[in-house]
């Protein structure tokens with residue numbers, strides 16, 4: 001396996017409407033989750049940059065798919081969040097079209113990192129995404145975010161609940177915090193392993 005280290009990262013471009021092409025042909029791993037669950041913050045932590053991915057003060061602001069090229073080899077992709085309660089129907093339709101087009105017929109898509117806010121757990125709004133992942137057989141990694149906000153018992157409850165909800169073995173859910181850095185190295189290792197598994201497969 002290649003070394004799980006981010007040596008170089010650059011913003012490569014964005015897609016704002018379905019039908020647009022990604023900014024280059026590289027394997028992609030996308031980060032998805034509800035609005036405000038901490039996607040951009042965790043991407044910054046994973047790539048070791050404080051401000052490359054924009055962290056929003058106003059939830060539901062990101063409407064584009066943003067591509068970050070890692071080591072000149074693969075894209076880490078920041079997907080717009082979903083499930084923002086006050087989002088108008090039109091915004092939800094936009095999200096659905098954009099993400100469905102991105103997930104469907106995307107030969108470069110190697111996997112998805114699904115982020116779940118540790119204080120909220122799996123929500124009904126996550127179901128559309130999970131249904132697509134299952135239907136399209138897209139490999140997924142699952143991580144709880146903002147784990148620093150919970151005490152020991154709250155954290156155990158959140159981990160147990162998500163494992164039960166997703167019916168996954170314990171080692172497939174990583175508890176993370178973009179603020180304390182907990183779990184970030186582990187998630188990065190899993191991310192690189194996912195990308196490696198693809199290049200091995202292609203040979």
Ligand SMILES: Nc1nc2c(ncn2[C@@H]2O[C@H](COP(=O)(O)OP(=O)(O)OP(=O)(O)O)[C@@H](O)[C@H]2O)c(=O)[nH]1
Nearest residue numbers: 035036037038039040041055056060081177178179
């Ligand atoms: N305590 C704590 N707060 C966090 C953490 N990660 C993100 N936040 C905060 O949560 C808010 C949303 O973070 P973002 O990274 O913008 O979340 P996002 O999922 O990209 O949001 P959208 O792009 O709007 O969907 C910000 O105020 C962050 O500072 C974390 O690990 N711990």
Ligand SMILES: [Mg+2]
Nearest residue numbers: 039040054062
């Ligand atoms: Mg964001």
